[in-house]
Amino acid sequence: MSTLNVDLALVKKYSVPGPRYTSYPPATHFTDQVSFDALRGPIVTNNQTAARDLSLYFHIPFCYMLCWYCGCTTVITTKQEQSGTYLDYLKKELDLMGRYLNPARKVVQIHFGGGSPTFLQPDEFRRLADLIRSRFNVAPDVEASVEIDPRRLTRDHVKAMREFGFNRASLGVQDFDPAVMKAVHRIQPRELVEEVAGWIREAGFISLNLDLIYGLPLQTHDSFAKTLDGVLELNPDRFAVFNYAHVPWIKPHQKIFKDGVLPTAGMKLDLLKMTIEKLTSVGFAYIGMDHFAKETDELAVAQKQKTLQRNFQGYSTHGGADIYAFGMSSISQADGIYWQNQKELEDYYRMLDAGQTPFERGYIMTDDDLIRRQTIMRLMCDLGLDYAAMSQKLGLNFTDYFAKELASLDDLEADGLVQRTSEGLTVTNEGRLLIRNLAMRFDAYLALEKERRYSKTI
Numbered sequence: 001m002s003t004l005n006v007d008l009a010l011v012k013k014y015s016v017p018g019p020r021y022t023s024y025p026p027a028t029h030f031t032d033q034v035s036f037d038a039l040r041g042p043i044v045t046n047n048q049t050a051a052r053d054l055s056l057y058f059h060i061p062f063c064y065m066l067c068w069y070c071g072c073t074t075v076i077t078t079k080q081e082q083s084g085t086y087l088d089y090l091k092k093e094l095d096l097m098g099r100y101l102n103p104a105r106k107v108v109q110i111h112f113g114g115g116s117p118t119f120l121q122p123d124e125f126r127r128l129a130d131l132i133r134s135r136f137n138v139a140p141d142v143e144a145s146v147e148i149d150p151r152r153l154t155r156d157h158v159k160a161m162r163e164f165g166f167n168r169a170s171l172g173v174q175d176f177d178p179a180v181m182k183a184v185h186r187i188q189p190r191e192l193v194e195e196v197a198g199w200i201r202e203a204g205f206i207s208l209n210l211d212l213i214y215g216l217p218l219q220t221h222d223s224f225a226k227t228l229d230g231v232l233e234l235n236p237d238r239f240a241v242f243n244y245a246h247v248p249w250i251k252p253h254q255k256i257f258k259d260g261v262l263p264t265a266g267m268k269l270d271l272l273k274m275t276i277e278k279l280t281s282v283g284f285a286y287i288g289m290d291h292f293a294k295e296t297d298e299l300a301v302a303q304k305q306k307t308l309q310r311n312f313q314g315y316s317t318h319g320g321a322d323i324y325a326f327g328m329s330s331i332s333q334a335d336g337i338y339w340q341n342q343k344e345l346e347d348y349y350r351m352l353d354a355g356q357t358p359f360e361r362g363y364i365m366t367d368d369d370l371i372r373r374q375t376i377m378r379l380m381c382d383l384g385l386d387y388a389a390m391s392q393k394l395g396l397n398f399t400d401y402f403a404k405e406l407a408s409l410d411d412l413e414a415d416g417l418v419q420r421t422s423e424g425l426t427v428t429n430e431g432r433l434l435i436r437n438l439a440m441r442f443d444a445y446l447a448l449e450k451e452r453r454y455s456k457t458i
Contacts, residue, residue, distance in 0.1 A: 004280045006273035014437045017454040022312045024373035036359040043100045046334045050104035059327030061115035067186045073329040074115045092352040107138045109318040116149040122160040129164035150196040162203045169200045170209040176227040183217040197234045207237045214271040215244035217261040239292040288435045308381040336365040376439045383427040
């Protein structure tokens, strides 16, 4: 892909609150009015054959200290023994769900997220690996990824990961500027990140992703440009460059950022523009939203071949697999249903102690939800919609079903974000940046919401 030039005026116009569409409907629509009893039947049905692949997610919530920008579900503690206790409860949950899961189903994807999965000690990684291997049919070529906090990581951690078969790593970098890192309570020298990236490469991981955040306190054009130059020297395969979501009504600790310390909206847009133009000029494909990958990476190849998927792990080449997730706050997805575990550690433990699935809320999709989910996911992954292909896929006349939504795209087309013909629509290079805005036009629920409590699309 050639360098993508960003129109700041256009970005500013469309920077509004909106879902990220890792699911449809978004997780904000999950409800405690749906009981686990209502989901048990569909889960059993989902496991009647071994045909459908599995993606496993394990949420490790612990961090030694709180990064003040954080929007994740975390438990802050310096008590290392908590991780061993947590594994005891993960075993209980795995035993409970084992009643429903078909052990012959092939696991093609595993992801450890957090929090910080590397809060686990190396032998605890091995213990969790044994729990998984003893219960699941893990494919020899499984895509196994882990989120890594470079701080407190040891070579033995990396060795333990590779022993299990982890082959993809994502390093939380965020920024290299010391003043910025101090301002967000995350002291992480560049030399440390370089050392850990070296360990990961030496151990034989096939893919290295780096996470960055723009919009943090004290960031400037020049400081973030230096960070970009520095991370490119590490030669990662992918980047996830996130917009800092300032949501103090959800994450009260973010109130520590006083007025004037955060970059202005104009500066944030400048940082985004610089990032996209820089990465696309040096051989990274802009997959969409906050994802970049080398043009030879399987994410970029899958997008070109229209086999890219999207789920709770973001963009994926295994999005068609059902997700069974374990640990507090984790979200599962299978055959038109979603369910989420308890979001507080005490409640998660309490329900497991009582022999109950640690369920908090869920959602059963309607026929319209299923149609719109397919449409939104194909739009976000394929960067376009082929009307005839979608009609065949969905078993309906696509242009008739979505006549109102397609007519609503006039302004987006006028602004050069999408091109339309009688056969379909194509998202332009400029439209990739605003793909959430395009997807929102096919969302049946947004107009019914009194207040959109989402992060901004840009």
